[in-house]
Amino acid sequence: MRKVFTILLLCPLYLFAQEKPAVDANYYVGEDGKLYWHGKKPVYIFIADNPEGANAHKLESQIHPQFTNPLYLDTEGINYFRTNWAADSSLKQMVPKVEVLFEVYRDSNPPVTSVSYTGAQKFKGADGVQYYGKNLSLSAVASDKHSGVQKTFYSIDNAPFAVYSDSIPLNTDKKFDVKVYSADNTGNVEAIQMFDFVVDMKSPVSEYSVHNDRSGMIFSPRTYLKIKSTDLGSGISKVVYQIDDQAEKTFTDQINLSTLSDGNHKIKFYAYDNVKNKEEEQIIDFYLDSTVPTVEATVVGDQYQNRGRVFISTRTKVKLVAEDNKAGVKTIKYSINGAEPETYYEPFELNKEQGHHVVTYFATDKVNNTLEGKLEEANLSRSSLDIDMVAPEISYDFKGRKHVSRDTTFVTSQSEIALSALDKDSGIKDLGYKINGGQGQTYSGPIKLEEEGFYTIDFYGTDQVNNRNTKSFFFVVDNTGPAIEHILSMEPIGTISLEEKSGVPIKVYSQGVKLFLGATDKTIDTDKVFYTLDNQAEIEYIKPITIQKKGLVTYQVRATDKLGNETRSEKFEIFIK
Numbered sequence: 001m002r003k004v005f006t007i008l009l010l011c012p013l014y015l016f017a018q019e020k021p022a023v024d025a026n027y028y029v030g031e032d033g034k035l036y037w038h039g040k041k042p043v044y045i046f047i048a049d050n051p052e053g054a055n056a057h058k059l060e061s062q063i064h065p066q067f068t069n070p071l072y073l074d075t076e077g078i079n080y081f082r083t084n085w086a087a088d089s090s091l092k093q094m095v096p097k098v099e100v101l102f103e104v105y106r107d108s109n110p111p112v113t114s115v116s117y118t119g120a121q122k123f124k125g126a127d128g129v130q131y132y133g134k135n136l137s138l139s140a141v142a143s144d145k146h147s148g149v150q151k152t153f154y155s156i157d158n159a160p161f162a163v164y165s166d167s168i169p170l171n172t173d174k175k176f177d178v179k180v181y182s183a184d185n186t187g188n189v190e191a192i193q194m195f196d197f198v199v200d201m202k203s204p205v206s207e208y209s210v211h212n213d214r215s216g217m218i219f220s221p222r223t224y225l226k227i228k229s230t231d232l233g234s235g236i237s238k239v240v241y242q243i244d245d246q247a248e249k250t251f252t253d254q255i256n257l258s259t260l261s262d263g264n265h266k267i268k269f270y271a272y273d274n275v276k277n278k279e280e281e282q283i284i285d286f287y288l289d290s291t292v293p294t295v296e297a298t299v300v301g302d303q304y305q306n307r308g309r310v311f312i313s314t315r316t317k318v319k320l321v322a323e324d325n326k327a328g329v330k331t332i333k334y335s336i337n338g339a340e341p342e343t344y345y346e347p348f349e350l351n352k353e354q355g356h357h358v359v360t361y362f363a364t365d366k367v368n369n370t371l372e373g374k375l376e377e378a379n380l381s382r383s384s385l386d387i388d389m390v391a392p393e394i395s396y397d398f399k400g401r402k403h404v405s406r407d408t409t410f411v412t413s414q415s416e417i418a419l420s421a422l423d424k425d426s427g428i429k430d431l432g433y434k435i436n437g438g439q440g441q442t443y444s445g446p447i448k449l450e451e452e453g454f455y456t457i458d459f460y461g462t463d464q465v466n467n468r469n470t471k472s473f474f475f476v477v478d479n480t481g482p483a484i485e486h487i488l489s490m491e492p493i494g495t496i497s498l499e500e501k502s503g504v505p506i507k508v509y510s511q512g513v514k515l516f517l518g519a520t521d522k523t524i525d526t527d528k529v530f531y532t533l534d535n536q537a538e539i540e541y542i543k544p545i546t547i548q549k550k551g552l553v554t555y556q557v558r559a560t561d562k563l564g565n566e567t568r569s570e571k572f573e574i575f576i577k
């Protein structure tokens, strides 16, 4: 019931609201004295004998009763009521004759109102909607052909019509429904002019989005921005942006940052709608990081640079430390000899193959700027690392007298023991030795050993990347010649004292006695035995010597061992009878 009641109540109100207000619809006498008569109104003529119109009488036509009472004006504009010939109060006609005329102006047409909307930007939407911006005002100018404009009326949004007097501001963000019309002084009413339009006073709203390679507000040269603007009214006219102090540009698809330098930057942006409402500027502050990380690559452990090459061992590791100017390091990767890169976590060894190795590394910051480097670009002079996994070849040699018997080498104190080491790659760093397990010492030249005896030498060669080879050998030093023996083939038959020998008794043997010589070496074999008979030339002892000479005979014996150590006997004296 209540609902029905409400509708019943609203309907008449609505109708009432749009009712045209009453206007004066009488005849109208203008300021110039002209009489205006509404075109549709009847005319009745009254005649009186006094200026006040008292006791007036309505005129009737006996000739044309059908066209009078009422009578209608036949011509738009001026019409005349007339009598022939003017006469004075003595009823005498004017000479020349003058026709007497009463003017009445018929007005059948309403005014024409010209409505204008000024002060604001306007835009016709694609949907046909008319939009206006801020500071819109409505003004109306009406003109009328005859009686003139009486009033102009307007209604906004179905409000009751009001009389228009001055321009009307329309500063509300909304859709408007405006009606305007005018009436002339005789009551002719113009048809209502209707206007539908939208006043858009709201600025657009823009949002930016960031795409590609970024870390918070740190962007990369590959980062691009998009701006999305929306306007609930007239729609977006254009979006403007400005990078730092560059010229403003109209945003189209995206904002690229690839030409910016490393450092702080800002982008200002805003949008206009189609009725020139400007959005408040927004600013994006960011840092453009276009700088790749730096990498300090170091070789940790065994290493040696020589002959333009860098030698390392299988124990050597490569250490990578990366730093970044701004965004920070995200990953470090490395590749050995062009293999698929691996993520670096800690110092790594190369693989275990002898030869050249190239280490490439990649450091990427959090906005994906990537440095590609080779080890040479850090602190090494060459691009490759040479793994030296082969220990030096080491050897020993005896110089001078030497004798080998079975597995034993015999030398003398005059013999020299030479050590040598050879490394084809990184080269020799150290060659050293120990004698009989004693203190290690650096080899600086041939070794000589004074004392006789059995020796063991342990020696080792180390290359520049600490690959080591060790060997040991043993030998005997023998400086002593053989012990000499001499035996005669028979017993002496007596002694003799000679004056020239100071009377010392000398053993006497028979003619033809044989002398046997021999020598025994304590360490190694006796080599040869020599003898000198009666100071003659020395002869090698081959077989027993038969002595035929009579008288005093002297002999001396010399024996050598296989090393050439010799023993010389005293000079023996015998007497042959």
Ligand SMILES: [Ca+2]
Residues within 6 Å of the ligand: 107, 108, 109, 110, 111, 144, 145, 146, 147, 148, 184, 188
């Ligand atoms: Ca008129």
Ligand SMILES: [Ca+2]
Residues within 6 Å of the ligand: 200, 201, 202, 203, 204, 231, 232, 233, 234, 235, 273, 277
């Ligand atoms: Ca807007």
Ligand SMILES: [Ca+2]
Residues within 6 Å of the ligand: 289, 290, 291, 292, 293, 324, 325, 326, 327, 328, 365, 369
């Ligand atoms: Ca960086």
Ligand SMILES: [Ca+2]
Residues within 6 Å of the ligand: 388, 389, 390, 391, 392, 423, 424, 425, 426, 427, 463, 467
């Ligand atoms: Ca080596």
